[in-house]
Amino acid sequence: KYVGNTLVQLYGTSGCLDSAIRAFDAILSRNVYSWSLLMSAYAQSRHLPGVLNVFDMSPQRDLVSWATAVSACTQEQRLDLAASIFKQMPQRNLVSWNILATAYAQCGYPHDSAATLSRMPQLSLVSWNVFLQAYAQMGDLQTAWDMFQAIPDLDAMSWTSMMSALARNGDLSKATELFDAMPSRDLVSWNCLLQANAQTGHLAAASSMFDKMPQRDTMSWNAIIHASVEQPDMSVGRDCFLSMPSRC
């Protein structure tokens, strides 16, 4: 029933902006979802003017349309635009506020991010994760840790955020402890600790992780190749590079 919208989404999320636009043009009866999906397609292709243009042309705008617009400004570091659009929103929900808090953090203002979150009447798990990341970004690992302990229903992002903060702070052993304690590990959590080891010269630990990983992507390969090249025997890095599949 929503074949047209689904096509726009499919092309949009895979970065085929032109195809997404053609799919959108082919839709006979566009609804508010169609317009949002086209905005998302532009956002995925990092084309902020396109996002805002579609937003302006939309016959109807709902919370999601507004949220998509603000979020697109955020990824281009346009805090001024994000804040300006946020102020004009006719309604706001929890997600809107989460996006604003994310905007502050991503533009280098973790204190404003935390201040925003602390004024919110309700917090979701996403909010808590942004909160934790804001304190980590300020370098306040103690508060981040206290928050980590207090968050109900921690998810993979909470665990990886905390682990990443510890690793960035130079506490590789605590980061490793956290990794081992995680209820489930995904590619991002593996890559995070792999990179932490690789970037600090722990080639043995990095290699061991690399071998044990259930899946690897280009970031995993990049991390291990960089680490291999940083040590005296250059042939290790070369062999590693040559053994990398063209698609992974």
Added chain:
RNA sequence: AUUCCCGACUGUG
């Protein structure tokens, strides 16, 4: 049917 249904927010990079 504000409850179903196609869209928005957070982690490595």
